[in-house]
Amino acid sequence: MDRRIFTHLDKYNLDISFDVPLCDYTSFKIGGPADVLIVPHDEDALKAALSFAKENELPMFVLGGGTNVLISDEGVRGVVISTEGLSELSLISDDTIFAGAGVRLSRIAAFARDNSLSGMEFAGGIPGTLGGAVYMNAGAYGGEMKDVVVRTRYMTPDGATGETEGAQHGFSYRRSAFSGTQLIITGSYLKLARGNYDDISALMKDMNRRRTEKQPLSYPSAGSTFKRPEGDFAGRLIEASGLKGASVGGAQVSVKHAGFVINTGGATARDVYLLIAHVQSEVKRLHGVSLEPEVRLIGDFSYINKEARDKSGE
Numbered sequence: 001m002d003r004r005i006f007t008h009l010d011k012y013n014l015d016i017s018f019d020v021p022l023c024d025y026t027s028f029k030i031g032g033p034a035d036v037l038i039v040p041h042d043e044d045a046l047k048a049a050l051s052f053a054k055e056n057e058l059p060m061f062v063l064g065g066g067t068n069v070l071i072s073d074e075g076v077r078g079v080v081i082s083t084e085g086l087s088e089l090s091l092i093s094d095d096t097i098f099a100g101a102g103v104r105l106s107r108i109a110a111f112a113r114d115n116s117l118s119g120m121e122f123a124g125g126i127p128g129t130l131g132g133a134v135y136m137n138a139g140a141y142g143g144e145m146k147d148v149v150v151r152t153r154y155m156t157p158d159g160a161t162g163e164t165e166g167a168q169h170g171f172s173y174r175r176s177a178f179s180g181t182q183l184i185i186t187g188s189y190l191k192l193a194r195g196n197y198d199d200i201s202a203l204m205k206d207m208n209r210r211r212t213e214k215q216p217l218s219y220p221s222a223g224s225t226f227k228r229p230e231g232d233f234a235g236r237l238i239e240a241s242g243l244k245g246a247s248v249g250g251a252q253v254s255v256k257h258a259g260f261v262i263n264t265g266g267a268t269a270r271d272v273y274l275l276i277a278h279v280q281s282e283v284k285r286l287h288g289v290s291l292e293p294e295v296r297l298i299g300d301f302s303y304i305n306k307e308a309r310d311k312s313g314e
């Protein structure tokens, strides 16, 4: 790719880098290079980056906190847009907060607590950004983004802006109207309830304690690897299939919590991919349940299936 074409973007408030190892941008600490990584610091810069990608027919992928993705060892072609520069966080009224797409949920939860606003406690320990959390309706301990998000600003790949309100968000279990679309969430309005600082603080501490007790937080991971199957728990089924501690290369089904695949050191995306496939086939064989990954696979993984076909001589 001719890097000189990118000088066109110099006048905008954004950072551009090339051949960026995405393992530095994911909680799994896994992922090959992005051809180009652009970090816009405002909506004009985002619009310019999107128009640029379109004009030059470059594929585009939006990366939030990288805490729910498995990025291929081959990396991502085209332009990766990181939302970390969309970092506005402000109190709009007595009970409403605006958060930019790139703001971490932990920061929003702390900001809400500091303003004695209740409703974001559940999200204090979820490591992703507002954009990623709205995209997949993140939730924990009985709370979900759907309970607090009232309005969301977005941009289309053509750079047009729009807003979604209330039921238009289409929230359901780990899904929203944004899932699977090319729309880029730029920020959301969160409606909370007036509360008491000490109560909010105590609830957040309790939830964080429960998280630390149950989850393998000292290892890189992308949180729960699989969605919760109807009427059961992925972790329970995986444990009951005797898969705790099962591993491929540096990827392991956590011994502390079978619902998490962890990177014990040097795991590749290939290791994680193969371990996920193994867990899926064993749980299906033993319990008849198809586990669907919650973690989103980004980039090309077809080389792994090709390897398997070559090996079996097909």
Ligand SMILES: Cc1cc2nc3c(=O)[nH]c(=O)nc-3n(C[C@H](O)[C@H](O)[C@H](O)COP(=O)(O)OP(=O)(O)OC[C@H]3O[C@@H](n4cnc5c(N)ncnc54)[C@H](O)[C@@H]3O)c2cc1C
Binding pocket: 027, 061, 062, 063, 064, 065, 066, 067, 068, 069, 083, 101, 125, 126, 127, 128, 129, 130, 131, 132, 133, 134, 135, 136, 137, 138, 139, 140, 178, 183, 184, 185, 186, 215, 217, 221, 222, 223, 224, 296
């Ligand atoms: C230790 C750990 C614990 C976790 N616990 C929980 C939990 O309790 N509950 C839970 O729900 N999740 C949990 N997660 C998963 C993850 O933090 C959430 O899914 C989070 O919402 C992902 O946000 P992100 O910004 O990291 O998104 P990313 O991983 O960067 O992206 C995920 C998807 O969202 C899209 N996306 C991101 N930002 C935008 C945007 N601005 N506009 C459009 N699309 C966008 C991406 O393109 C991608 O498809 C956990 C993860 C870890 C590592």
